[in-house]
Amino acid sequence: MIQDLIARKDISKHFSVACLYNKGMIVTLEGERCDSIGIITKGSLMMNHISIEGEETISAVLHKNEMFGQFLIHASHPYFPGNMVALEDCGIIYVTKENLDQLLINSKPFRDFYLHHVCQKALDLIKHNRLLGQPSLREKIIYWLETETIHPNIKHIT
Secondary structure, eight states: OHHHHHHOHHHHTTOOEEEEEOTTOEEEOTTOBOOEEEEEEESEEEEEEEOTTSOEEEEEEEETTOEESTTTTTSSSOBOSSEEEESSSEEEEEEEHHHHHHHHHHOHHHHHHHHHHHHHHHHHHHHHHHHHTSSSHHHHHHHHHHHHHHOTTOOOOO
C-alpha cells in the first residue's frame, strides 16, 4: 500500500528526503531529536540500546512498509529511546512534522494508512504489555498460545 502512496504526486511532494542506508549503518542515535517520521521502503531496521556495561538490548525490529518516529514527533519529549540501525540495505522516506500535518489534513489515503499503522502499533503494545504482565513463564506461554490461536495474523513487537 505504501508503494501506491509514494507513487502519487499529491502525496510524494510532501516527502522531505529519501535516503539509502547500507547494512550496519546507524540511522538515528539514542537521544537524537525526532523531527520527522521515517517510512521504510526497503529492508529492515532494529532499535537497540547499549547499556553502560556494553550489553546490547534489541527492543524492536521494523520492516518494509513500517514507520518509526510516529509516537515521538508530537511528543513533549521527542527523543529516540534507542539507536536505529540498518539490518540490511535499507531505504527510508522522511516526512517532517509540518508536512505530516499537511498530509493528515489533505490526503485521506495517507491519513488512513497512517492511522491504521498507529492504531495497529498501539494494539501490538497492549498485547505485548499483557504478555509481560503474566506472573509466570507458564502463564506467559499460555497467553501467547491463546492469542496466536485467536488472532494468528497480528504482528508482535520483537
